[in-house]
Amino acid sequence: MSDSVSKTQYLQTILELSGGDESTKISNNQIADHLHVTPSSVSNMLTKLQETGEVNVVPYYGVTLTKTGRETAIRLIRSHRLFETFIAEDLDLPVSVAHDNADHLDHDATGQLMDALDSFLKHPKYSPQGLPIPDAEYHYSPEKLTSLYDAKDGETITIHAFTEDLELLRYVETIGLPLNSTWTIKERLPFDGPLILNNDERELQITRHAAEFIYIEQ
CATH class of the missing domain: 2.30.30.90 (Ferrous iron transport protein A (FeoA))
Structure with a gap:
């Protein structure tokens, strides 16, 4: 990934790295390694996310998601992975193509659309990458991998x-x-x-x- 990674990808990454544990603090270096961006890019983005109330940053200890940030992350993970599943399995395109296109679709999708897509896909539990998909009530427990x-x-x-x-x-x-x-x-x-x-x-x-x-x- 490049330094142009979106704020929603940061929120998703923090949620994934924490394993869903709201108290686990994630370091800037962990985020940088996961997203392949520079530590300075992470610091800049976390400052913006803290200003919008989506993360809590504790200097020298790490970052956690706020309730708002967690809700945003789970909603986007759900829409992203449902789009990936549809593109890869129903349109029979490579998973890399599904992932790339889902990045352009997941941000603006409504809950109504995603519920309809979930029903059409018969409520898949996992994405084409083998990662869990949050359900319609946004229940989500990332697996320890x-x-x-x-x-x-x-x-x-x-x-x-x-x-x-x-x-x-x-x-x-x-x-x-x-x-x-x-x-x-x-x-x-x-x-x-x-x-x-x-x-x-x-x-x-x-x-x-x-x-x-x-x-x-x-």
Whole structure:
């Protein structure tokens, strides 16, 4: 992502990184790493979000969402992931294309439209990236996820989810790493090298950076 990341993406990121825990403070560096932006960009945006009453910033400790900020984040996550599901599954377009287009649709969608789309899609529980979709009452409990990078050598894992990042989605599509596929961690190359995954069909190399944003079932 670039430094032009929208304020709503910041709100979503804070909610995701906190695991839905309203008291968990998220550091500027965590946000910067997740959104691939500079720490100064994070500081500038958090100042704006605090002025609009959407976050509480505690210097040197981190940031939490206010009630207003949390409600905004959950509403946008719901609309974004429903649009992604429709575009990827009903229009049969790549998940990266679905994600990119959902970014342009989710901000202005009304609750009436999203409820109708939810009904049309038969109330999906997860997005095409494997991430939970808030329901019509905006109930939302982000899952505690384990990154691929944290898997042990020799371990057999199943790909559970990808973080919402356009570059990552394009990357996993390019190398052919689908959700729900099962792999064994063969080894990780030295000097911060990639992870080597294999199964009965083929072998893949996953960069360390990408592996930190790919989530697994063990």
